[in-house]
Amino acid sequence: AVHSLDELMEKHAEIHSIYKNIITILKTSSLDEILTESIRLVNMNNLIDGANLMEFAVVCDSKIRREYQYKLSLFKQNMGLYYKNHDVKGDAVNYAIDLGTVDSVVSYYNDGEPIIIKNYLTGKDFTPSAVLVNNEGVHVGETARNAIFENNKNAVTGFKQDMGFSIPFKSESSILYPEQLSSEVLKDMRVSVYNQCNVNMSQAVICVPPNSNPINTKAIMDAAELAGFHSYNLLFEPIAVSIAYDLINSKDDLWMIYDLGGGTFNISVIKKNNDIVEKYLTDGLSNIGGNSIDWKIVDDIFIPKIINDMHLTDLRRDNPKYAKIFSKLKQAAEDAKIDLSKNMESDICINNLFGSYDFTCRLNRDEFNQIIKPIMEITFNSCYDLLNNNDLNISEMDKIILVGGSCKSPIIQELIVNELKRPLEYSIDPLTVVAKGAAIYAGNIEKQPVENNIESVSLMIMPGKNCLMGRIFTIDKKDSFLGFTAQAIDLKTGKVISDTQISIDGTFKMDCENGDYKFKVYDGEKPVNIDDKSVSVIKNDEVYIRYFNKSFKISTDSLDLNNLTLSMKYLKAHGACDNYDFIERLIELSEIDEKTNVLLNIFSEEISIHKTNIEFSKLLENVKDKLKFTDDEINLDKIIRN
Numbered sequence: 001a002v003h004s005l006d007e008l009m010e011k012h013a014e015i016h017s018i019y020k021n022i023i024t025i026l027k028t029s030s031l032d033e034i035l036t037e038s039i040r041l042v043n044m045n046n047l048i049d050g051a052n053l054m055e056f057a058v059v060c061d062s063k064i065r066r067e068y069q070y071k072l073s074l075f076k077q078n079m080g081l082y083y084k085n086h087d088v089k090g091d092a093v094n095y096a097i098d099l100g101t102v103d104s105v106v107s108y109y110n111d112g113e114p115i116i117i118k119n120y121l122t123g124k125d126f127t128p129s130a131v132l133v134n135n136e137g138v139h140v141g142e143t144a145r146n147a148i149f150e151n152n153k154n155a156v157t158g159f160k161q162d163m164g165f166s167i168p169f170k171s172e173s174s175i176l177y178p179e180q181l182s183s184e185v186l187k188d189m190r191v192s193v194y195n196q197c198n199v200n201m202s203q204a205v206i207c208v209p210p211n212s213n214p215i216n217t218k219a220i221m222d223a224a225e226l227a228g229f230h231s232y233n234l235l236f237e238p239i240a241v242s243i244a245y246d247l248i249n250s251k252d253d254l255w256m257i258y259d260l261g262g263g264t265f266n267i268s269v270i271k272k273n274n275d276i277v278e279k280y281l282t283d284g285l286s287n288i289g290g291n292s293i294d295w296k297i298v299d300d301i302f303i304p305k306i307i308n309d310m311h312l313t314d315l316r317r318d319n320p321k322y323a324k325i326f327s328k329l330k331q332a333a334e335d336a337k338i339d340l341s342k343n344m345e346s347d348i349c350i351n352n353l354f355g356s357y358d359f360t361c362r363l364n365r366d367e368f369n370q371i372i373k374p375i376m377e378i379t380f381n382s383c384y385d386l387l388n389n390n391d392l393n394i395s396e397m398d399k400i401i402l403v404g405g406s407c408k409s410p411i412i413q414e415l416i417v418n419e420l421k422r423p424l425e426y427s428i429d430p431l432t433v434v435a436k437g438a439a440i441y442a443g444n445i446e447k448q449p450v451e452n453n454i455e456s457v458s459l460m461i462m463p464g465k466n467c468l469m470g471r472i473f474t475i476d477k478k479d480s481f482l483g484f485t486a487q488a489i490d491l492k493t494g495k496v497i498s499d500t501q502i503s504i505d506g507t508f509k510m511d512c513e514n515g516d517y518k519f520k521v522y523d524g525e526k527p528v529n530i531d532d533k534s535v536s537v538i539k540n541d542e543v544y545i546r547y548f549n550k551s552f553k554i555s556t557d558s559l560d561l562n563n564l565t566l567s568m569k570y571l572k573a574h575g576a577c578d579n580y581d582f583i584e585r586l587i588e589l590s591e592i593d594e595k596t597n598v599l600l601n602i603f604s605e606e607i608s609i610h611k612t613n614i615e616f617s618k619l620l621e622n623v624k625d626k627l628k629f630t631d632d633e634i635n636l637d638k639i640i641r642n
Contacts, residue, residue, distance in 0.1 A: 021049050031057050040278065091447040093233065096205040096438030097189050098240075099182065099220070101160045102262025102290065103405065104129050105435035106189040108197070109443025114244070114436035120195035125432055127188055130157040131181050133171040137507060140188035149331045151324040156181065158263055161286055163223070164215035174592060179219050183226035187480070187504045190227065194482045202452055202480075203231040205442040207434055210238045210259075210268045210282040228480035228504065231448040235441055237434050238268040241403055242277045244428055244437030252398030254280075255425075256383065258416060259403035262290040265379050267386055269397070283386040288378055290337070290406040296371050297333035297363070298326065302348075305361055310354060325353060336363050341409045369411055376415050383420065394420055402426040403433055454479055457506075457521055458582070459486075459534035461543065462556060462595045468510040468538070471595050472502060472521055475581050480504045483524050491516040491537070507593070514540055533582055535598065545602060556597045559604055561587055567607050570614075579603065 025037055034057045041050030096114075098105045103126040106117045119127045122142050130144035132155040139147075147155035154171040162178040169176050176184075186206075193201040208220055217234065224232045238257050242248070247255060247270065259266040265288040271280035299317075307315055317326055332348050339346035345364045353359040387394060400422045406412060407430040417424050428436060457472040470486060473479075484502040488510050489495065497517065498510035516539045521528040530536060537544035542551040565587060572580050583603050590596040 022053050025053065026056060093203050093205060093442040093445050093447050095193060095201045096435055096442045097186065098207045098435040098438060099160065099185065100129055100261060101158060101264055102129055103127065104185050104189060105432050106192055107435040107439035109439045114439035116432050116435060117193055117196050120192040127185065127192065128157065129160060129185050130155060131184050133174055133176065135173060138184050140184050149327045151327045161263060163219035179222045180226060182223035186223060186227035190480070190482065191504055200452065200482045202229060202450060203447055204229060205233045205235050205438045207237045207240055207438050208234050209284070210236055210266050211284045225478065228478050230450040230478055233445060235438050238270055238282065239277065240434045240437035240441060241401055242270050242437070243440050244433050245401065245425065247272060248277050254397050256397040256400045257403055258400050258407065260289060260379065260406040260412070261404040262406070264289050265382065267383050281386055281390055283382055285378065285382060288375060292375050293337060293372050293406065294330055294333040296375060297336065298329045300371050301363060301367070302329050302333065302361060306359060310357060328353065337409070340365055340368050340411065365411055372412070373415070376412070380419050394422060397422050399423045399425045402430045405431040454523060454528060456529040456531050459519060459521065459530045460595045460599050461519065461535045461538050462554065462598050463514050463538065466511065466513060468512060469595055470508050471593055472506045473585065473589060475585050481506050485522045487520040488512060488517040489520065491518055516540070533579065543598065552602050554598055555601045556594055557601060558597060559600060561590065564604060564607065583607065
């Protein structure tokens with residue numbers, strides 16, 4: 001195979017350009033060695049050569065094919081997008097997202113500098129990776145995190161650690177999986193970019209943890225798809241850090257990246273190999289981070305004091321009646337930890353924690369130091385294990401780069417330098433360094449040609465209490481609706497009663513009395529066509545659908561979606577339904593939005609009629625075969641009717 005490839009390279013310039021960097025490896029290495037080199041190249045973001053090597057191994061060996069076919073498909077999705085520090089010929093991607101367990105950051109590349117885009121609601125550099133789901137919709141960020149502190153069962157965080165696993169979050173109104181929850185955070189990043197920069201960020205670089213496996217990586221890709229990204233590029237977090245610090249031009253050869261985030265700890269060794277920086281080694285702990293420190297403060301300082309003051313014997317985290325109390329204590333611990341980064345002492349006060357009992361406590365840096373030492377020792381042991389298992393010594397590390405919000409604490413910095421005894425590098429904010437490096441990377445890769453224009457939408461409307469609730473959608477799941485507005489126009493007066501902003505996923509709410517309205521949708525100032533299958537007019541409890549040229553009573557009754565899906569497949573198999581894609585999209589949306597049931601109930605009648613017609617035709621054919629009459633001999637319809 002290699003010999004044939006060598007001959008082809010001599011004859012074809014295009015094939016030569018593809019394999020010129022790896023032909024020597026193919027000639028001199030075994031398949032196992034080729035596979036190892038492929039993964040090494042991918043780890044340092046040379047995705048083209050890495051994927052070409054792996055493709056060769058996959059083609060040549062069926063065992064390798066079974067094990068690595070899926071990983072190869074992931075590599076190919078990012079072909080041609082490895083880091084090169086040069087000007088791109090066309091438009092660059094420019095935008096990047098650090099999707100974190102506790103906080104997420106979005107950034108962009110502007111005139112050679114990475115810039116953090118602040119959250120559009122809070123003005124902070126980060127958005128909490130938290131989601132609240134209630135009757136008013138989905139809320140991301142500070143609102144959701146505050147709801148968690150109040151022990152709201154409809155709010156959740158930390159779901160990134162469950163990516164790739166079917167672990168549901170059950171709110172009162174819906175069930176969402178980690179990929180869906182992460183997609184809501186990504187959508188909120190897009191909204192921040194739109195509001196702050198007036199840009200519809202449909203392409204971006206998204207960072208993945210250094211120890212991300214194919215399952216985790218696929219889940220992040222699924223979240224990006226659900227968030228409406230038309231194109232995205234994945235980048236390992238340690239590579240993003242190396243880009244931010246321009247390590248490719250450094251005189252040093254080995255760096256350790258110590259990443260203590262809110263919910264996880266990752267350790268990576270980055271190595272410069274000639275003119276390329278690669279992720280050399282990595283390890284991590286999924287249960288150690290800033291949250292661990294917060295709970296340590298609660299357990300070791302706060303709880304003993306409260307038990308002593310209140311004489312409580314059942315004050316435990318696993319006791320559900322104290323869930324709200326512990327949420328408040330956790331928040332107070334986090335605030336104290338941040339306060340101690342700037343001051344020698346922190347005064348904690350929670351008024352009316354238990355009825356009239358006000359919790360007060362003073363925590364100083366020495367106490368904090370003693371509290372976190374056991375946690376820090378776990379991270380240090382992880383560092384030593386990684387090095388020892390690979391015949392390396394901490395003294396060989398030229399410097400230690402700090403990443404993660406927890407590393408902003410001077411106390412933690414002091415513990416690290418005292419234990420590891422290597423120079424620390426944290427001149428770039430540890431909280432945003434990953435996003436900044438990813439933005440530089442995004443500024444050096446070309447944007448994919450994507451058509452973003454939405455010429456036509458489908459519209460659903462459902463009356464609520466003194467309001468109209470709606471959703472626009474398209475068949476394409478990736479379409480999103482930044483900058484779209486919906487108008488309700490009084491049928492009698494022609495007056496615009498409501499002009500409402502539509503959310504990124506197409507939902508909106510109009511505050512108006514029930515009445516007779518028609519609707520219009522705009523993309524900015526440009527009118528958007530509403531298709532004929534949509535609700536174009538609403539009159540109190542009836543909706544008019546142009547496709548049927550008639551009005552229908554509004555019904556939001558739920559349907560048996562499994563049976564409906566089977567009926568649709570039955571109709572498609574018999575070529576009897578022109579609206580298959582439209583109805584399939586309705587079925588999909590009905591799982592997350594009851595407004596869909598207004599249209600779904602209407603179109604379910606059409607499905608039932610089509611199915612009945614097919615079944616009746618089959619019955620006629622069966623009867624005809626059994627009677628063995630021809631059409632000339634007898635009118636079959638008359639026999640059936642009689």
